[in-house]
Amino acid sequence: NFITRLSALCLRKSKTPKSCNRHQSSRRPAVPLGSRILTDPSKVFEHNMWDHMQWSQEEEENAKEKAAENSLVKVQWEDQDKYEREASKYWNEFYKTHKNNFFKDRNWLFLEFPEILPEKRREELKTEARSSECTKINSADRFSHKNEVFEEGEKYWKKNDGGGSTSVQGHVYNKNEAKSLTDNPQVKNCGEELGGLESFPGSDATYRILEVGCGAGNSVFPILKVLCNTPGTFLYCCDFASGAVELVKSHSSYNSAWCSAFVHDVCDDALPYPFPDEILDVILLVFVLSTIHPDRMQGVVNRLAKLLKPGGMLLFRDYGRYDTAQLRFKKGHCLSENFYVRGDGTRVYFFTKGEVWNMFNLAGLTEVQNLVDRRLQVNRKKKVKMQRVWIQSKFQKPL
Numbered sequence: 001n002f003i004t005r006l007s008a009l010c011l012r013k014s015k016t017p018k019s020c021n022r023h024q025s026s027r028r029p030a031v032p033l034g035s036r037i038l039t040d041p042s043k044v045f046e047h048n049m050w051d052h053m054q055w056s057q058e059e060e061e062n063a064k065e066k067a068a069e070n071s072l073v074k075v076q077w078e079d080q081d082k083y084e085r086e087a088s089k090y091w092n093e094f095y096k097t098h099k100n101n102f103f104k105d106r107n108w109l110f111l112e113f114p115e116i117l118p119e120k121r122r123e124e125l126k127t128e129a130r131s132s133e134c135t136k137i138n139s140a141d142r143f144s145h146k147n148e149v150f151e152e153g154e155k156y157w158k159k160n161d162g163g164g165s166t167s168v169q170g171h172v173y174n175k176n177e178a179k180s181l182t183d184n185p186q187v188k189n190c191g192e193e194l195g196g197l198e199s200f201p202g203s204d205a206t207y208r209i210l211e212v213g214c215g216a217g218n219s220v221f222p223i224l225k226v227l228c229n230t231p232g233t234f235l236y237c238c239d240f241a242s243g244a245v246e247l248v249k250s251h252s253s254y255n256s257a258w259c260s261a262f263v264h265d266v267c268d269d270a271l272p273y274p275f276p277d278e279i280l281d282v283i284l285l286v287f288v289l290s291t292i293h294p295d296r297m298q299g300v301v302n303r304l305a306k307l308l309k310p311g312g313m314l315l316f317r318d319y320g321r322y323d324t325a326q327l328r329f330k331k332g333h334c335l336s337e338n339f340y341v342r343g344d345g346t347r348v349y350f351f352t353k354g355e356v357w358n359m360f361n362l363a364g365l366t367e368v369q370n371l372v373d374r375r376l377q378v379n380r381k382k383k384v385k386m387q388r389v390w391i392q393s394k395f396q397k398p399l
Contacts (some may be wrong), residue, residue: 038376050376061386063322067338073331088265090345091241091291095216106219106286108292112392116223116282118207121230200275201260202234208280210307211237212266213288216347217248220259228258236262237240238374266300267292273307280307280375280381283314289338290318290349294339296357297349308397316366319350320372320389326350349392365395 034051040042053065075083083090114122202208207230214220214237227233235258239245248254248261262274283304289297308314319325321338325348333340341351353372360367373390 006087011340026052034375044376044385045378046387048378048380050378051386052374055374055387059235060322063118063387064326067322070327070329070331071337073334074256075332075335075341082337083341083347086345087239087291087347088120088242089238092243094344095241095243095247098216107222109219109222109284109286110226112317113394114282115313115315116209116284117226118230118281119248134393146297164241199293200277201256202236205208205234206232207234207374208275209233209235209282209284210280211235211284211286213285213291214239214248214302215241215244216253217254219284219286220248220261221251223251224253224255224259228255233258235259238259238266240358266303267296269299270302275307277306278309280309282314283308285314285317289316290351291347292297292349293347294336298362301359301363302377303342305360305365308365310397312397314360314395314397316356316360316391316393318356318391318393319348320374321352322387323389324377324386350389353391353393356391356393360393360395365397368394368396370394 001185034049036049037051044050103210109116183356200298201371208378209223209227211223212220217237220235220237237248238261239248239261240263242263245261245263254261260274264273265271286302289300292300304314326338326340329340333342335341338346338351341347353370357367357370370393371391373392375388375390377386377388378384
């Protein structure tokens with residue numbers, strides 16, 4: 001497709017001698033996980049983020065030592081119990097303080113997780129992209145990422161390609177072409193019948209998405225922007241912080257015809273969801289599982305797997321082991337191995353790829369993708385380098 005061809009072109013332009021191999025991954029996927037490759041260490045401060053970094057053995061050992069050091073002093077048991085019992089309180093306080101100003105909208109979602117879209121819509125976009133005239137790209141910078149997350153796709157294309165075009169899933173269309181796509185009726189999924197079930201939000205939909213841990217809606221509204229004109233689609237989103245759900249519902253783009261936001265604690269198996277099991281096409285689990293106590297993670301994944309219909313996809317992205325955020329913790333913040341509490345009472349776990357695979361495999365899901373995403377983030381003003389590590393995965397429920 002367009003993105004694959006463009007990524008390949010950018011990577012061909014950045015071939016390097018063997019002496020620079022440690023500054024780039026030996027395996028650079030064609031998928032848009034970023035294509036800004038550091039080939040000359042002297043130019044490290046020319047950009048905010050470098051993609052597909054490969055750590056040296058020395059860097060790996062230094063990271064392990066720092067994590068071991070900041071884990072020596074554990075939080076006292078009574079305080080650990082408090083952080084578990086009052087987890088929703090700490091997140092409510094977080095959203096009361098920051099509202100929707102802390103996180104940026106995740107407009108990168110459709111680049112990393114095109115599976116969010118119905119298959120027919122994805123195919124339409126691919127076909128349209130192949131037949132449309134693509135804007136000439138002169139450098140790999142077009143697919144670079146900035147700050148802790150990725151550059152906002154739509155703003156990026158508007159900036160570089162003018163106001164006469166728009167972008168969906170990273171592909172460039174003129175406005176008339178984009179409108180013709182979104183106006184096409186969505187074909188209903190073959191054989192899907194919910195007759196006999198009591199009516200529930202989204203009961204008439206043929207393609208359903210659930211975002212777990214929606215926060216203030218930084219994934220919800222980029223998704224709704226694309227899906228709101230796609231007949232037959234419906235988005236559920238939940239958070240156990242009631243303040244976060246209220247922020248979503250009070251947003252000007254929230255529409256109950258396309259979306260249902262509700263308060264839910266995914267750790268409580270006794271709590272029913274506002275829809276039946278096995279009806280979801282996609283579950284989005286982005287920077288959420290890391291906030292849950294490790295002892296409860298498997299139960300959460302098992303329950304979510306039951307919500308997926310056969311063939312449904314669970315899309316996962318979260319913190320990886322030895323990410324800079326882990327190494328920055330001071331002594332006394334460690335709850336258990338690789339699990340920490342922040343100063344505001346919220347908690348975070350740092351995963352390995354193997355741990356992620358084990359959890360989803362035990363839940364009966366099949367791996368589609370399971371990657372360690374290593375990046376070098378730099379503060380050009382302060383001349384500071386930070387090694388970022390994330391895990392990105394896709395798991396499917398067998399047919």
